[in-house]
Amino acid sequence: MRQETTVIPFAQNGLGEKMDGPDDATDLLRQISHGRISAGALARFVGLPLAPAPHPEWTRFMCRRLRHGDIPVRAGDPCQHLYVVIRGSFCTRTIDAAGKARVIAFERASDTLGLDGLASGRYTTESIALELTDVAVIPLAGLARPGYEGAALRTFIYRLLGRQILRNQAMMAMMAASRAVTRLGAFLFDWHARSDASLRFALPMRRTDIASLLGLSKETVSRTCSTLDRTGIVVMRRQRVTVLDREALHRTATGAIPSGATRSPVRRTSSSAPAHGVFAADDLVLLHRD
Template identity: 25%
Template sequence: MKRHPIPAHFRSHHPHPCDGNLPADLNAVLRQRVTEAAEATLELSRGETLVHSGMPFKHLYLVVSGGFKAVEIGEDGQSQIVSFHYARELMGLSGFAQQRYTTDLIALAPSLICEFSMAAVESIVGADRSLLNHLLTYASESLARAEHDQFRLGSMSATQKIASFLLHRQEQLRQAGEKCDQFELLMTREELGSYLGLSMETISRLLSHLQELGVVRVDKRLIEILSEDPLRAWLDGAVTLPTSSCHKPAAKRAALKLA
């Protein structure tokens, strides 16, 4: 991991590396103030760990490029991926309450992040209670969404889980103003399976079925969504994906008609 401090004089004469990358739903004034608190950029290679669970909560992190997985270690030593973080997302918010990070944050790909000292952030928002309220509201809403997503996944079928993941990722990109019908999966099939509670084999089988039905195009980690409606129908439980091979044209037409 390479750390590059951002000198104070640099900020007034150069484009700030965090400009335009903070979440759009963060209050505009708070975005500006938080940007000013950035102390450094960090470069990580795939597989490098940014923080370990249990470490003191000292920084917030903004993903500028690349992505991360948040890994929770259970009492039995088993690991579970509880969330993924992409560009324009803040990481480390869950450590605010206990003042310790609650997950390992591990790079899914070569990544660039901005580092914010919590002491600097607290100094900024401490002078303006409204900014503190905005930050706490953002943090609580982000955590509530993550808990809601985990709850929903726990009650879904395998088909609904993969449909939910693809549609959610598409919507994230759409809200960020990026191309959303074609995107790269930064995680492996095994990592996606850990998050969704499915085996690697099930993930591969479902993606293959979706491709056979003409709903998506899969090229290794590149996903192109060709039709949203079948995915939404499967997510709503209106139809389930066949569990047997779908090579026959008649079976394919029947499945698409149901969708």
């Protein structure tokens, strides 16, 4: 029943990286039993190979359920655990050189929280759960000790770290894109690609936080969303997104810009009425606040 993990080759650039992700939701739930997840299941879940070990199922990590607004990682707290996101999403902030809070990432399933605490032993960031969220808790105490479930687990942690570095690099490449529509397009395409490649998904964070991450003003984010909506590439209604033209969105994200969009107001049929029939009564399932 538990097929051996297929090592997914990673794309050159973490942004477009196709996630292994959960095999499917029910399978994942099977892997989590009694609030714990085995090292093997976690490795498969995040899509990283776990080197052969005598008993990969013997090491099990605690799982914690967090609600909207919960803060597992707080700047200044001693770094005792890493958190691998199983379900849900987080917003991670840091204090920049000017003393202002800045969003530096939104974490989702298979991302890791708390890696910034490894260097000094204290977290430097603050991660807030944006919705109902499950995380696997990896204790750091004794991780380097020879006896700690052997070499396989350590290699796994190294890969986890390595991947986060990859994702940071992809993020930086994204933010260096000159135009707002390119940055936002890349952000949306990434969110789409990591939403099980579904064309419909929710953005659980505020426009202000997207703006902070991308280095834009919230007005520009809002306007650019409207432009993408108006040109028919996506439908954006607050937190609900439907991708209508995946290829065009990808072109937008890579800088092949559909520029010169007119600045006419987005026509809305009426309050919360479905546009093109893309939103139905079950829209609520898109975002569980808690």
